[in-house]
Amino acid sequence: MKADLETRTKWKTLVETFLQSQKSYKVFCQEHNIKLHQLQYWVSKLKPKQEEGHLFAQIEIKKPFCHPTIKLWIRKVAIEIPIDFDEVSLRRVIQVVDSLV
Numbered sequence: 001m002k003a004d005l006e007t008r009t010k011w012k013t014l015v016e017t018f019l020q021s022q023k024s025y026k027v028f029c030q031e032h033n034i035k036l037h038q039l040q041y042w043v044s045k046l047k048p049k050q051e052e053g054h055l056f057a058q059i060e061i062k063k064p065f066c067h068p069t070i071k072l073w074i075r076k077v078a079i080e081i082p083i084d085f086d087e088v089s090l091r092r093v094i095q096v097v098d099s100l101v
Contacts (some may be wrong), residue, residue, distance in 0.1 A: 013043075
């Protein structure tokens with residue numbers, strides 16, 4: 001158990017030194033006479049965990065802009081139209097709805 005703690009402490013110091021060095025794995029391993037795969041393993045095991053926030057972008061949800069509307073009933077069909085509707089288009093829509101119901 002003591003050996004495990006000593007090993008972990010040794011590698012923790014090495015990983016911290018490596019991360020601060022800004023050197024490549026290869027150069028750092030050559031300078032410290034350690035094997036590349038060992039450093040890669042311990043970096044993945046000991047590297048400080050980054051927040052998961054990088055997976056999602058933070059967004060701000062604003063209340064949707066509501067246009068004033070008029071609700072028009074043709075038999076069992078409701079049509080909601082904006083206040084500034086186009087009369088010609090509305091007439092066409094009413095004709096189509098009226099023919100379907």
